[in-house]
Amino acid sequence: MERDQGGNLPSLEETVGAAIRELRQKHGLTLAQVAEQAGISRGMLSKIENGQTSAGMDTLARIARALGVSMSMLFSKYDTTSAAAQHIKKGAGMEVVRRGTKSGHSYHLLAYDQGPVKLFEPFLITIEDDTERYPTFEHPGTEFIYMLQGRIEYRVGQETYVLEPGDALTFQGEVPHGPEQLLKCPIKFLSVIIYPRQAD
Numbered sequence: 001m002e003r004d005q006g007g008n009l010p011s012l013e014e015t016v017g018a019a020i021r022e023l024r025q026k027h028g029l030t031l032a033q034v035a036e037q038a039g040i041s042r043g044m045l046s047k048i049e050n051g052q053t054s055a056g057m058d059t060l061a062r063i064a065r066a067l068g069v070s071m072s073m074l075f076s077k078y079d080t081t082s083a084a085a086q087h088i089k090k091g092a093g094m095e096v097v098r099r100g101t102k103s104g105h106s107y108h109l110l111a112y113d114q115g116p117v118k119l120f121e122p123f124l125i126t127i128e129d130d131t132e133r134y135p136t137f138e139h140p141g142t143e144f145i146y147m148l149q150g151r152i153e154y155r156v157g158q159e160t161y162v163l164e165p166g167d168a169l170t171f172q173g174e175v176p177h178g179p180e181q182l183l184k185c186p187i188k189f190l191s192v193i194i195y196p197r198q199a200d
Contacts, residue, residue: 012075014051016060019074021049023067037066057107061137070140070195072121120194127152127179127187139173141195150187155180163189 024034035045039062047053048063055063064071108124127150136155145154147163154161157175161167162183171177173193 011051013048013054016055016074017049017051020045020063020067023069023073024049027067029067034063034066038062058137061139065139070121070193120192123191123193125187125189125191127182127185129182129185136176136178137173138176139193141173141193143171143173143177144190144192144194145169146190146192148188148190150185151183152179152187152189153181153183154178 020034024031031042031045031049035042038045038059040059044053044055044059045063048055048059060074061071064074067073106126108126145163145168147165147167149165152163154163154169154177156169156171156177160180161169163169
């Protein structure tokens, strides 16, 4: 994999793209098969695999689902460390995706490289404004949300919940969920996805 100018490690886009290609080939799947399952064009998937474009959170979630892996598998080789603990300083979490403009929203993955079986994915999600609609997510495991700032109406299945700082919400990831309405920006919350343990 090529290094960027200055001989540093590959960029996040290159690392994620290489992981997607490696997983796809490992499962014996073609670009067309994964693209169709993920609901994106073959050309777009090819660009993502080659690190030529960064994909949105919802696109990466669909690609991971098409490959049958957790989303953190796509980031597992980025900036890996062999330390026994991970200390992420404020503002230093790996920025996974930023949608829209600089005043859009961002996801920071706060822990990664958890070994072959992913147990959890903790994200710090920041939404600066209400300029776009938000996708509905579905994934294995249980999700825990803890509100830090702002107010949001969050949908889980048929129910909606107004979340304010200090509020927590826990639900099954298989139930369709996502932001319904942004009531007071900026909004900041922790989202932790806990995956079921695989049977040995």
